[in-house]
Structures are given as structure tokens and as C-alpha cells.
Amino acid sequence: MGEQVETADVIVVGAGPGGASTAAYLAAHGLDVLLLEKASFPRDKICGDGLTPRAVRELISLGVPIREEDGWHRTKGLRILGGGVRMELDWPGNATFPPYGLVRTRMDLDEILARHAETRGTRLIERMNVSEPVLDHRGHICGVRAKVMGENGRPTGQTREFRAQVVVAADGNSSRLSLSMDRPKRDDRPMGVAVRTYYTTPRHDDDYIESWLELWAKGENGEQDVLMPGYGWIFPVGDGTANVGLGILDTAKDFGTFDYKDVMRRWVAGMPEEWEFGEETQIGPIRGAALPMCFNRQPLYDRGLLLVGDAGGMVNPFNGEGIAEAMEAGRHTAEVVASALARATPGEREAVLQSYPSVMKASLGGYYMLGKQFATLIGNPEIMRLAVRYGLPRKALMRLLLKIMANLPQERGGGLDDRIINALSRATPAA
Template identity: 30%
Template sequence: MDICILGAGPGGATAALHLARAGHRCLLLDRAAFPRDKVCGDALSGKVISELRRIGEDLPARLAAEPQQLPSWGIDFYAPNGQRLAVPFKPHYNPATDCPAGHISKRIDFDNFLVEQVRQQPLIDFRENTDVARQQRLPDGRWQLLAADGTTLATARVLLVANGAQSAFARQIGGHQLEPDHHCAGLRAYYEGVAGLHPDNFIELHFIKEFLPGYLWVFPLPNGQANVGVGMLSAAVAKKKVKLRERLDEILATHPALKDRFAQARRLGPVRGFGLPLGSRRRPLSGEGYLLLGDAGSLIDPFSGEGISHAMVSGRHAADWAGRALAAQDFSASFLRGYDKAVYNRLWQELRLSRAMQRLLQYPWLFNFVANRAARNPTLAETISNMFLDLDLRERLRRPSFYVKLLLGK
């Protein structure tokens, strides 16, 4: 097989589906059997919907019809001083008539939704329960994929590596080492019976003064459940010696805005941890005969922790550049750098702005100031809402003049 994809999560599945649409055969390998769970916040942004539409015009509507998802209409930010700032994804939305800009779905369900599309494509050879223990380059430049017992699983001219944040390939061959200043540690648990969830399924981000620069999230889910977790830069976890699991329990039990809401809630299953390699600095995404996708390419949003849409964006571009490499019969590192350029042309401005917003957490007084003003100023609140759709508006957050105007009441 000319093209092999490691990992059938959103990035790998998206790449496979775009390759099939373009008429290319590919091999898709995953060590798990689907449906399978993955630790995540479970939120699907508007960019996910856009990428689904690129795969198939009907896919957003089909996702919206799934009982395992909820439509989400916005975000509730809670500033360090407790001020709530409601930010709809679309100003003046109407849930009865508008298409939702986002959804919330457990990864066990959303990833399986994509895999079901994969199963319908005869050009995709999808193999589950297939663990690639190691890989090596053959003299002719192809990649040889080996099982733990040394058996050859496949060979490929180009390898699309989409096997997640813990990818050994990304570390050993792609050179992506764990950098605490560009890595987030997180915990997630499922709950039922959480009180006070938004009627339009706004996701919640709580920036608690005593927990900065970390944050806590509460995302509503179908069947009265919620995804609840915390995240913090790994550098801050180490510097402050934070025990995330203990802090999560403590905050839910004692914080004034949360303790009553969780008083009757019940945790479902264990608290599970995960690491997020953030896209807060540019790293190489390709090399001789390979491309790194999604979490394996360290493309996670530094502020929100979102990775699904970025995985899908990279999957689309990876399919494009794998197809170009086949057409040109050029699998060199210099040729495949076109993939890096394409991905960063799409994502870098957003990643850079998210990095700037992440740094604002060092100034909780500034966060409080903006939230207080927006709570009293509908025009400012709408501007902040539009920032989720307009990068030029979001750029204002990086400019001192934005805060000067706020200070002067303009």
C-alpha cells in the first residue's frame, strides 16, 4: 500500500475519508477496536462542523440527529472574581431555527461516528486491533511497520501518523519532545446530577483565582451527564507542586460557585488523566516519507485545549499532500514541507492568539476587568462573542489599546 495511516481518531479518519474521496486507496491501522473511549473534554467546535461538511455535505445534519450528542450554543466564562460572562457562539441565536455552531459528544461516540463513515468506503482498508510496535525505513525508502513479534504488518511509501499525544513516532522520529511550557496536564471525569447546567448547553470554563493558570471545565452531555475536568500547564504543575486530582475534588466540594451544584452529583467511573502537547510553538510536522497529524503533531489549542478540529484540519491537508506526493513520486522531506506550510497557514494565527490569551491568565485582574465591563455592556459582550468567529476581532485582545478603551469607557 502506498499510503498508510496510523490511528483512526478524528485526524486519521478524516485523512482516510478525504483520500477515498480523491480516489486513493489507503491502509488505516488502529490498535483499538471501535467504539473505544478516549480521554477528552468532548466538545466539538464550529470548526469540527466545517470539516465534517468538507467530508460530506450531509454529515453535520447526520451528527445533529445522533442521540449521543447535544447542540451547544455558547460558552459561560467565569472570571477569577466569580463574574459570569456568557458568550454565545452566534449573537442573537434561535435554537428553534438556527443550526448549532457546536456540539458536545463523548469521544467514544463521535470517533465511532467518523469510523462508521470509514467502514463504508471500499478504498479504505481499515484494520482494528492492530498494534504497530515499531517502524523502520527500508533501503528503497518505504516504511516497514512491525508487530511486537517482528511480523511485518504493512509497508508504505508515505506514513500519516495520527496516533495521538503519546505517539512514540512523533517523539523518536519527529523530534517532538515534551516541553513543560508547551504542554498541558489534565484530568477528566464523568458525572450525573450536576445542577444548574445551561438550558442551551453552554460549556463552562471556570478560571478560579487559587487555581490559575489552570482552569476547570463543566461540559453538559446527553442523558443528564457532564464532562468535568481541570487542566494546567505542566510547567505550572511542577513549579507549584499541584496535585490535580486533589484540587479537582477540593474545588468541587468547596468553591462557592460549584459546591451546591455538585452536592447531589455522582461521579461515574474513574478520574482519568491525559497530557496535551500544545500548539503554542511551531514544530516540524513532516519528514522523509511521513506527516504528523493532530495531537501527534502537537496542534492542540493552547487556551481552550481543543484538539479535535485541528486534527481534522491536519487530516484534510495530510490527505492532500499524500496525494501530491504520490502524483509527483516525491516523498522527500523538502517536498512534504508543503504540508507544514498548509497546516500552519490555516491554524497558526489562531494558535498564536490562543497563546496570547493563555498568557492573560497571569493577570487575573485583567480578566476580571473585561468580564465586569462586558457584563454591563451588551455591545462589548457581543464583540467578544464575535471574536470566536472572527480572528481579526480576536487580535484586539493582544493590543493594549483594547484595554485602554475599556478603561476609558469607550
């Protein structure tokens, strides 16, 4: 059985937000780009579906239409609940970030971004499950082999080979391509686990996404209420449903024994009645996914392979967001790769590609290391309890924390809080 060999300037493996953004920007730079996706669209991904203003900025930069009439639900800000306090904080719009967020299911979002990449000139090939790299005589990646998947999601028995000068791994947390190129995960970086499901609800078009800093469950048989591990969210989707989920960091003592289905069931059972969450309004099962944080797979570039999104552990440790960071990485990746491929010699090209880790660390590295310290702190339940009790009632402090946790400081200039956050990120060594 002979393999079909197809060539391009760049191969991007994985058509999630990071991969699709990378491909769209590369194509806009005039490069021939192959975007390989193992599933076929529309397809679902486990995620909170909430897009902060940082992610909205990336959608705008990419040129994706985000009109409300096209199905995007706009949010004004974040509603925080904890310690008996309920507080609404508007998104802090500034010269860098818009004053609103968006909610869109991953079922929709990923296809919108992949199709947008196609309009830019990307060649998207679905149902291509990349199984291994193709290496040259130096051990550098020069292509990939993929199993052709059938409509039933199973291998057809056919394989295809693709060749390119540069390969981008945007194939998610498990990133088979990264592992096959000797990029194991770092154990010194935080990891989260998130689970979510959908409910129909009359509050599907709420203007605020919700963050529950404490998950209380009603005590059974007259016992007092129980504080369960993790934090929760409600993201109104605007289509009659809400995305409801919860997460926990591996710095928490309950991480290994976390029965997420039980915690979710008990938390939802105690929710305010106006949401109408319950077994009869639940849509689909509760599903979970890992959240790799703080560049937990390194180096981000080596031997012809660049890592983007979850493949490079780019989830924000403060809030569990990964879409904005993946799309940012795609923008930076395209700039580095386009610059490299415009150079005359292999040595010059390699020198430019080698700059990618420092570009990403300059963008997010210091902030991630701040987040790593934060993740360690909130893993201690007593510290978290004190923070909720004494921090939440102070609105000015919470506005600052919102800006820190969603990484929304104005990049140049701005107010005192913007300058403090930027200074902290710059002063924290990236690693």
C-alpha cells in the same frame, strides 16, 4: 514466525479524529488507505467532549450526519463564570462557521469517525499496535510493523508488516512513531494537562457549555475560601450525564505540584446544588491526559512521515481544543498526499510532500504563536486575576475574546473583529 505483509497507497496510524479524518479524505481522493488502531472500538479517550463550531464545520465538511436525534447534543454557546460574574455568550455564527456547537463523548465520536472512514473506502484494522517504522535504503519510512493485540488488550505474540508510499502518524501525544523517526518534542512550546470525569445530572441537556475561570474551594475549619490553580469546564452531554474537568498550563507556577484529584474534589464540592455533582453521582475515575500545543513536534513532514493532531502538537493553546485542529490537519494532509501521489516522479512527489509544514503553518501557525504569548501571560496569576476582574464585566470584549479563543473569525470579509483577528494571526510569525 513469518510476518504478513500488506500494502496500500497510504498508512494512517491511529484512528482518533485526526487519523480517521485523514483516512476518510484520502479514500475519497481514490487512494487505497490502511487505518491502523491499537485498540478496538468502542474505546474511550480523555477529553472534554465539547466541540466548538470550528469542529462542527469539520464534521460537516467530512459528511458526518450530526442530527440531534442521532445522539448529538447541540449547544448555543459558552457560559463563563469568574470574578463574581456569570455571562452567557452565544457562538458567533458567520459565513465560515455554524452558530452552534456539539457535545459527544469520545467513546461515541471516535467510532463514528472511524466507521465513516470505512464507508468512504478506508480499510480499518483494529488491535494493531504499531511498534516501529520500516525504512528504505534512504532512511525514508516505507511501512510499519505492528504487534497484534488480543481482545484483553495484551500482545498476542503475532506481528504484522504493512507497506505504503506515505505514512501518517496520528498516534497521539506520545507518538511512538514520531519518536522513532527523530521527532522529539520542542520545549519552547506550551503544554497543558487536563483531567475529567463524568457525573449524572439533571442539567445534562443544558444549552451552554461552562467555563470556570476561577476554581474556588471552601475553606476548611472556618477558614476563608481558597483559589486553586487551573480552569474548569462543564460539558452537558445530553444523555443524562455531564463531562466535568479542569486543566492547567505548564506556564503556571503550580504546574509541577498540581494535585488534580484534590483540586477536582474540592472544586466540585462547592458547585451549585442544581448540578447534583458528588461522589454518589460520579461515573468512573478521574483520568488525565497531556495537551501538546503549538506544533510542539516538528518537522510536521520529513522522510515520508506526516504528523497529524496530537502527534504534531496541534492543540489550541487558547482553549485546549484539539479535535477541530486534528480534523483540519487531516483535510490538509489528504490534499497534499493525494496531490503528491498523482505526480510522475519520486522527486516531484517529495517536493509536494515537503509543502505540508508550510500549509499547516499558513492555516494555524500565526494563531498558535499568538496563543503561545497568551499562555505565557495567563501563567502569571496576577495577570489572570486582573483579566477576570476587569475584562469579564464587559460583554463586547468577552464576545471578541470568545471569537479569538475558539478561533472563529469569518475567514474572508466579516466585521471589524473578524478582520482584526485575521490580521493579528497573519502578522504573527509562524514558527
